[in-house]
Amino acid sequence: MIPAPFDYIRPASVEDACRVLADAETAGDEVKVLAGGQSLLPLLRLRLAYPSALVDLGRLPELRGVADRGDHVYIGALTTHDEVMRSGVVREHVPLVALATATVADPAVRHRGTFGGSMAHADPAGDLPAVALALDCVFVVRSSDGEREIPAAEFFVDYLEPALEPGEVLLGVRVPKLGSGWGFHYEKFHRTAQAWATVGVAAAVRRGDGGTIEEARIGLTNMGPTPVRARVTEVALRGVAPSPSGSNGSDPLRDACAQADAGTSPPADLHARPDYRRHLARVLTRRAVGAALG
Structure with missing residues (x-):
């Protein structure tokens, strides 16, 4: 595919770029900012974007x-x-x-x-x-x-x-910087190395002196129209020991991560249905938290 025609502008400074963008807004023109171009150029080639000009910031x-x-x-x-x-x-x-x-x-x-x-x-x-x-x-x-x-x-x-x-x-x-005591992991499920994440989980977990989880931060990829925090799971993880502690074989860590999809609205596309993405969010959150705990 060939992009629609557009003007190419390469500002000499950030101030110059801001002026160009402000002038375009005043004139009612649609202008796109070009950085690395790895996301924008495919949109232009598929004609999913029709800017009148590109403002290239790559040499600032x-x-x-x-x-x-x-x-x-x-x-x-x-x-x-x-x-x-x-x-x-x-x-x-x-x-x-x-x-x-x-x-x-x-x-x-x-x-x-x-x-x-x-x-x-x-x-x-x-x-x-x-x-x-x-x-x-x-x-x-x-x-x-x-x-x-x-x-x-x-x-x-x-x-x-x-x-x-x-x-x-x-x-x-x-x-x-979150400081000492934190563990981190990013767990991602995707079809190929070049593909977008079907679901991804960014986990940051801090243990207390007793070994239990004092704080957790969980960010979810591709589980809604924007990235989302798994707030329910973050709360449920507080005070949880990193290994099964129940006398009946229960796993509080697994149970907390099983709520990772709460409040999300995952999309449906050619690669996954919403219910599959919810399943992935629960499973990948358990893996990411476990890896973050070491």
């Missing part, structure tokens, strides 16, 4: 890089998936991000696709939005009016719809 160095900023790790929007997963800072302080990023598509996509582009695409089948939700990340955006911060819980509005206002550019993502 201020949007790249990973930095340790004390209580959080800052990841620039144009940092590639490969750079994220290989970053020593990411692996040491926010390992769940590295684990999930390593499952994104294939090496070719990871070398071109960007961390911020994946987030701003806001596809609920993408691996990273669920991780951002589980870790309570903060998105830093800029427009001609200045910068603002958007919590992950407010960033994913609907299917392919982030909370970016017209004229705003995603600068980067702040990933909080």
Whole structure:
């Protein structure tokens, strides 16, 4: 397929990009921001998107890089998936991000696709939005009016719809450091390495001194029009021992994870029905929590 005609704009700075986007909004034009292009270009080729112009941010160095900023790790929007997963800072302080990023598509996509582009695409089948939700990340955006911060819980509005206002550019993502005592894992079921997740589970679990679970954060991929938190399971896991403790052979950990699909609205498509996705969410949550506990 051949994309519909569009103008190509390559701004020299973030401020220039914000101005171009603001002018397009004033003129009533539909403009798309191009980062790595791994999600956008297929939409253009299939003519599922008809922008009048593409604004290419790919050569703005201020949007790249990973930095340790004390209580959080800052990841620039144009940092590639490969750079994220290989970053020593990411692996040491926010390992769940590295684990999930390593499952994104294939090496070719990871070398071109960007961390911020994946987030701003806001596809609920993408691996990273669920991780951002589980870790309570903060998105830093800029427009001609200045910068603002958007919590992950407010960033994913609907299917392919982030909370970016017209004229705003995603600068980067702040990933909080959770500190010691936490275990992490990302469990994903998909048909092939290149395919979107049928269901994915991002798990962060903290044990107390007695060995029981004190806190859990569970983000679900492809279980609704946006990534979702498995809140019922998070509450049910508190105080649970990581191994069966019931005299009748019951498994409190399994029982807590069996509620992972509560409150979700999984889609139906060629790859899975909603009931199958609910089953996967329960099974994969049990696996992810178990792996996070070590």
